[in-house]
Amino acid sequence: MTSTAIDSPGAAGLRERAGDRLRNALLVLPGIGWLLLFFVVPLAFIVVISLGRRDELHRIVLDPLTLENYAQVFNPIFLPTIVQSLYLATATTVVSLAIGFPIAYWISRYGGHRKTLLLVLVMLPFWTSWLIRTYSWMIVLRDNGVVNQALQAVGLTQEPLILLYTDFSVILGMVYGFLPFTILPLFVSIDRLDPNLIAAARDLYADGRQAFLHVTLPLVRPGLIAAALLTFIPAMGDFVTPDILGGGQVTTIAKVIQERFLDGRDWPYGSALGFVLTILTLLGTLVALRTLRREVVGE
Numbered sequence: 001m002t003s004t005a006i007d008s009p010g011a012a013g014l015r016e017r018a019g020d021r022l023r024n025a026l027l028v029l030p031g032i033g034w035l036l037l038f039f040v041v042p043l044a045f046i047v048v049i050s051l052g053r054r055d056e057l058h059r060i061v062l063d064p065l066t067l068e069n070y071a072q073v074f075n076p077i078f079l080p081t082i083v084q085s086l087y088l089a090t091a092t093t094v095v096s097l098a099i100g101f102p103i104a105y106w107i108s109r110y111g112g113h114r115k116t117l118l119l120v121l122v123m124l125p126f127w128t129s130w131l132i133r134t135y136s137w138m139i140v141l142r143d144n145g146v147v148n149q150a151l152q153a154v155g156l157t158q159e160p161l162i163l164l165y166t167d168f169s170v171i172l173g174m175v176y177g178f179l180p181f182t183i184l185p186l187f188v189s190i191d192r193l194d195p196n197l198i199a200a201a202r203d204l205y206a207d208g209r210q211a212f213l214h215v216t217l218p219l220v221r222p223g224l225i226a227a228a229l230l231t232f233i234p235a236m237g238d239f240v241t242p243d244i245l246g247g248g249q250v251t252t253i254a255k256v257i258q259e260r261f262l263d264g265r266d267w268p269y270g271s272a273l274g275f276v277l278t279i280l281t282l283l284g285t286l287v288a289l290r291t292l293r294r295e296v297v298g299e
Contacts, residue, residue: 043278050271058265069272085252085277088167088242089235092174093182096231097224099175100182107183108190119187122180130177134244137173138164141245165247173241181230189223190216229288233281253277 051065072078107118125133140146143160151157163169193216201211217224239254246255253273260270 043275046271046275046278049267050269050275052268054266054268060267069269070276072269073272073276081251081253081256084250085236085254088170088174088250088252089232091167091171092178092235093228093232095171095175096179096182097186097227100179100186100227101224104183104186105190108187108193109195115191119184122183125176126180130240131244133177134173134241137169137176137245141169141172164245165249167246167250169245170242170250173245174235174238177238177241178231178234181234182227185226185230186220186223189220189226193219225288225291229285233285236277236281 048062049060050069051067052060052062053066053068055061103122107115107122111118138145141163142148143162143164145163147163148157148160151161197215197219198211201215202208206214237254239252239258242250242252242255243258254277257270257273257277260266260273264270
């Protein structure tokens with residue numbers, strides 16, 4: 001009787017912890033199922049198709065399986081395309097952070113009761129089709145567009161500047177498209193920052209720059225990492241903006257994948273390119289998440 005009375009609280013605790021784990025598993029299960037159905041399964045199909053080849057009728061043949069498509073992907077001739085993709089995605093991320101941080105900081109600190117309205121205005125471009133927004137930049141950047149007409153009207157240039165179909169136009173279009181993905185996580189991180197910490201730094205004779213570098217920036221670093229991820233990943237996979245604003249002058253991995261699937265009808269090669277692009281972004285994401293975990297959890 002005594003032994004049972006002593007052991008029963010421990011057994012009850014074990015049952016309670018087991019119940020908590022079961023409830024947690026049930027909560028996570030829908031997300032795991034979603035990832036399996038819409039990420040892992042399609043990715044498995046891509047991997048299988050990437051190991052095949054095309055026959056004379058452009059049909060996919062999986063017998064025998066071959067790594068020839070991956071050999072083409074890692075051909076040194078294709079290296080400039082990979083470098084170009086990384087350059088455009090990185091430049092888009094850096095410019096978006098440089099523009100988005102002041103906007104997020106101002107909304108958080110000086111938005112007052114209008115914060116919700118200002119955040120809605122940030123998201124407002126998403127209410128318009130991505131294609132329409134991208135094509136609108138052609139009207140702005142072309143030789144007889146708004147920018148060149150304004151520059152010539154004030155006498156800053158005599159001839160139209162070449163703005164369209166350049167790296168500049170592609171980066172500008174992607175920054176415009178992905179800027180809300182940068183601002184929102186930055187706003188959340190900055191809005192959670194306790195202003196008393198900055199005030200304490202100023203009381204300890206830190207000037208504005210020192211308070212920003214040693215207090216604000218380290219505390220909002222998780223938001224910076226999240227914003228960089230949410231901008232870099234879609235920028236790497238964007239083929240619409242390079243295709244429209246870059247024309248035939250700007251080539252990226254995503255654009256080549258789109259051409260292989262739709263124009264070239266070479267699904268095995270396109271699948272190999274898509275899988276390599278997925279692995280590159282996943283590796284970058286894992287590195288960033290590991291850094292984010294160290295910042296938040298301290299491990």
